[in-house]
Every structure is written in structure tokens, then in C-alpha cells.
Amino acid sequence: MTITRKNISLATALQCPRCGRLYDAGILQSYATCCQQPLITIYSGDLPDPSFLNGREHTIWRYREMLPVMDPWYIVSLGEGGTPLHRLSAVSQKLGVRVLLKDESMNPTGSFKARGISVAVSKALELGVNHCIMPSAGNAGGALSAYCAKAGIKATVIMPRHTPATLLEECRLHGAELILADGLIDRCGQIARQLVKETGAFDMSTLKEPYRLEGKKTMGYEIAEQLHWQLPDVIIYPTGGGTGLIGMWKAFREMQQLGWIGSKLPRMIIIQSQNCAPMVQYIKNGNLPEDFQAYPSKAYGLAVPQPFAKDMMREVIQQSDGKALTITEDEMEEGIREMATTEGILLSPEGSATYMGLKKLIEKDWVQEDEEVLLFNTGSWYKYR
Ligand SMILES: *Cc1c(COP(=O)(O)O)cnc(C)c1O
Numbered sequence: 001m002t003i004t005r006k007n008i009s010l011a012t013a014l015q016c017p018r019c020g021r022l023y024d025a026g027i028l029q030s031y032a033t034c035c036q037q038p039l040i041t042i043y044s045g046d047l048p049d050p051s052f053l054n055g056r057e058h059t060i061w062r063y064r065e066m067l068p069v070m071d072p073w074y075i076v077s078l079g080e081g082g083t084p085l086h087r088l089s090a091v092s093q094k095l096g097v098r099v100l101l102k103d104e105s106m107n108p109t110g111s112f113k114a115r116g117i118s119v120a121v122s123k124a125l126e127l128g129v130n131h132c133i134m135p136s137a138g139n140a141g142g143a144l145s146a147y148c149a150k151a152g153i154k155a156t157v158i159m160p161r162h163t164p165a166t167l168l169e170e171c172r173l174h175g176a177e178l179i180l181a182d183g184l185i186d187r188c189g190q191i192a193r194q195l196v197k198e199t200g201a202f203d204m205s206t207l208k209e210p211y212r213l214e215g216k217k218t219m220g221y222e223i224a225e226q227l228h229w230q231l232p233d234v235i236i237y238p239t240g241g242g243t244g245l246i247g248m249w250k251a252f253r254e255m256q257q258l259g260w261i262g263s264k265l266p267r268m269i270i271i272q273s274q275n276c277a278p279m280v281q282y283i284k285n286g287n288l289p290e291d292f293q294a295y296p297s298k299a300y301g302l303a304v305p306q307p308f309a310k311d312m313m314r315e316v317i318q319q320s321d322g323k324a325l326t327i328t329e330d331e332m333e334e335g336i337r338e339m340a341t342t343e344g345i346l347l348s349p350e351g352s353a354t355y356m357g358l359k360k361l362i363e364k365d366w367v368q369e370d371e372e373v374l375l376f377n378t379g380s381w382y383k384y385r
Contacts, residue, residue: 010043011068014210017312025068028127031208031308038207038246038309041068041214043254050225050260058082060115060218066254067119068214074126076151078108080118081218085226088375090342091355095362098372100232102223105348109146109170110380111139111301115219116212116243117204121147123211124202129153131201135188137240137300138167139379144204145174156195158188162296166383184276184294186306206241207309213250216243220251223374224261231266232372236357238350239270239279239324240304242313244378249316266374268316270324271357273297273332280324282310283317298329299349301379325360327353336381348384351377 014023016032017040023029025041032039047065056062060081069075083106088099104112117140124132131154134144141157148155155176159168160183171178179195181188189205196203207213224231231252237245245268255261270279276294281287294305307313317324327335335352339345347355354375361367 006072007070008064008072009068009070010045010047010065011041011070012044013042014039015042016040028124028129028202029210030203031210038213038312039210040250041210047258050229053225060118060215063218063221066221067218068211069119069122069126071126074122076122076125076147077118078114078146078150080107080114080215081222083107083222085223086343086345088343091339094342095359096369097358097362097367098370099358100372100374101343101345101377102219102374103345103377104219105351105377105380109139109143110383111143111348112216112219112244112378113139113143114147116140116215117143117147119215120204120209120211121151121153124204125151125153129202131156131199132204133192133195133199133201134158134204135185135192137185137303138163139301139383140206141176142167142170142174142383145171145176148176149174154201156201158191158195160184160188160296163300164384166385184296185304205308206243206304213243213247215247217247217251217254219244220248221255223248224251224255229261231261231264232374233266234269234361234367234371234373235266236269236271236354236361236373236375238299238302238353238376238378239272239313240302241307242279242309244376245270245316246309246312249320265320268320268322269357269361270313270317270322271353272324272326273299273302273353274326274328276303276305277324277326278305278307279310279313280326283314283324297349298384299332299353301348301350302353323361323366325357327356327360331356345377346381347377348379348381350379351375
């Protein structure tokens with residue numbers, strides 16, 4: 001007897017964003033080897049007016065038709081997504097623009113990495129993976145460890161030695177194999193690639209695997225739904241590997257196709273730490289030298305010196321008429337204190353960078369009075385001790 005299961009996803013294939021070559025989504029894939037680009041999931045078919053979402057659970061899986069898992073049996077969920085979108089009234093008053101904050105620290109494992117990892121681990125389980133490897137600056141490794149524990153998949157995480165102790169302990173508690181490396185995330189990536197060769201484990205590095213992007217794109221769907229399908233004028237995003245930035249932009253395009261939102265899209269702003277700002281350099285000068293100088297940042301999620309998806313990020317900035325700018329380590333501290341005392345919210349350094357970035361944009365007249373601006377708190381302050 002064969003059990004027939006319902007296919008809940010409209011995903012049909014993977015595609016190279018550069019040359020359009022199609023890749024089979026029915027087998028394990030990493031990235032578009034034709035053009036050295038991340039692989040993009042494509043969906044076909046129509047969906048009705050989004051009111052059909054009403055009554056579904058408030059996790060990322062409420063958008064399951066636009067996620068890649070075919071059989072719901074394989075979904076590995078800890079309740080990710082459905083995070084609050086706050087209107088910051090005191091800050092709005094002070095700055096003269098309408099400020100929103102998407103608080104991603106409320107996700108399982110304390111960061112928005114949970115969104116991407118939930119989808120990637122679910123899809124890996126569906127495709128028969130039994131061992132995942134990932135280099136991580138902190139939050140992704142914790143999320144991978146938790147979701148792999150739940151899925152019954154072995155996890156190996158490689159982290160910089162200077163990573164805060166809480167994050168290391170989190171991986172160990174979830175039963176992951178933890179390897180510490182000297183240097184930043186790119187050094188961890190080298191070790192990961194070597195281990196993948198030796199063990200045959202599946203590489204879950206940022207955008208070297210297609211589905212973390214799909215998980216992160218749900219932020220785009222959620223923001224649209226929470227704002228009744230009217231997107232803000234500006235989105236300020238603390239950027240490391242760029243999964244969320246590229247993912248949200250993909251979500252906006254998909255929702256336009258579905259007829260859920262109109263033609264006007266937000267201006268997308270990349271915020272990086274002054275200690276490690278490869279995208280600011282890349283967008284300004286059009287090149288990123290291999291020996292690009294980068295230093296650790298307390299915003300460890302942003303310390304990615306050589307992001308694999310730099311071309312796609314630059315396109316988002318160009319297409320959205322956006323910008324890329326930096327914030328110093330001291331400014332991040334200042335932002336944490338200001339938000340804690342004015343709004344009662346504790347920001348991660350990355351989240352604080354988006355707030356301080358907004359203040360800079362206002363100073364330079366790049367955000368107009370009464371525009372609506374969305375900030376991101378991507379991780380929990382409690383994970384930086
Ligand atoms: C990973 C991470 C980021 C960067 O996210 P990307 O989508 O990879 O650019 C920002 N903030 C925190 C807290 C993170 O963990």
C-alpha cells in the first residue's frame with residue numbers, strides 16, 4: 001500500500017538568479033555552480049486573496065504554500081515567526097517620523113535565525129539529510145543546534161573563539177558538536193568546507209543552501225500582513241550575510257505577483273558595523289578586495305567580511321533606491337540605552353544599529369517627516385552577556 005500525501009507547497013524548481021538556469025528542487029542542492037550565486041526557489045500557481053490566512057497559526061508556516069516543504073509531516077517547528085510589530089510612539093515623537101520596530105528577539109532561540117533554520121532543517125529532513133554543518137557567528141549555530149535536536153539530525157557548528165559563552169553553551173546543551181576557530185566567520189567557513197569534504201555532511205552556510213532564504217523571507221510576508229498589506233516607506237536592516245534583506249525583497253516581489261500588495265516598495269537600507277562593513281565598500285566602490293580589512297564587532301551577526309550574496313544585496317539596494325551605511329560600536333551602546341529608557345525595549349547591538357542608522361538618515365534629510373520607517377531588532381539582548 002502506498003500512502004499518498006498532499007503537497008502543500010507551490011515550489012516548482014530552483015533557479016540561478018544570474019543566467020536563469022533551472023535546478024531540480026526534488027534533490028539536495030547547494031548553490032548555483034554555473035554563476036557562483038545563491039539558488040532561488042521559484043513558485044508557480046495562484047493563491048486567493050490573503051484573507052484565507054485568517055485563522056491559521058501565527059508561525060512562519062501560515063505561509064506554507066510559499067515555502068519549499070512539500071509534505072507537512074517534515075515540518076520542524078518551535079513556533080518561529082509571528083513576532084510583534086511595535087509602533088514606537090515616544091521615539092516617533094522625538095524624531096518626527098513614524099517608527100515601527102519588528103521585534104525578532106521573540107523568536108525561539110532568541111533571534112530571527114530561527115525562521116531560516118526551521119525551513120532549512122525541515123527541507124533537509126524531507127530530503128533525507130542526517131548530518132548538517134554550519135559556520136556561525138553565534139545565533140545561527142544556536143538555532144541549528146536546537147532545530148537539529150528536534151529533527152533528530154546531527155549538527156556540527158564552527159564558531160569564532162571570541163563568541164560570547166552563552167552562545168557556545170547553547171549549542172552544547174542541544175547536543176551539537178562545537179568547534180572553535182581563531183578568526184572571524186570566514187575562517188569558520190573554511191573549516192566547514194573541509195569538514196563537509198571529509199564527512200559528506202550537508203553544508204548549511206548562509207546562502208550556500210537555498211532554504212534559509214525562504215525562511216527569512218517570511219519577515220516580508222509578516223510585515224505586509226501586520227500592516228494590512230501596506231508596506232512602510234523605508235526598511236532598515238542590520239546586514240551580515242544578507243539573507244533577510246534578499247529574502248524580504250523576494251517576498252515583496254512574490255506578493256506583487258500574487259496581487260497581495262501594490263507596486264510601491266520600501267527603500268531598503270543596509271546597516272553594518274564600522275568594524276566590518278564590506279557592503280558599504282562594495283556598493284560605493286564596486287569591488288571587495290580579498291584581503292578586505294575587518295575586525296570583530298559586538299554586533300557579531302554583522303561581522304561577515306566576504307558575504308557570498310554581495311551581488312544580490314547590491315541589486316536590492318539599487319532596485320529599491322536604498323543605501324548602505326555604518327554605525328560605530330559606541331553608537332550601538334548609546335542606542336541600546338536610549339531605546340531601553342524611552343520605549344522599554346532591550347535591543348541587541350544589531351537592532352540598536354538600525355535605530356542609530358535612522359537618526360543618521362534623518363540628519364542627512366534622507367528620510368522625510370511623516371514617512372514610515374521600520375527598524376529590526378534581530379536578536380535578544382540577553383544573548384550578548
Ligand atoms: C545573523 C544576524 C544578522 C544578520 O542577518 P543576515 O540576514 O544574515 O544579514 C543580524 N542580526 C543578528 C542578531 C543576527 O544573528
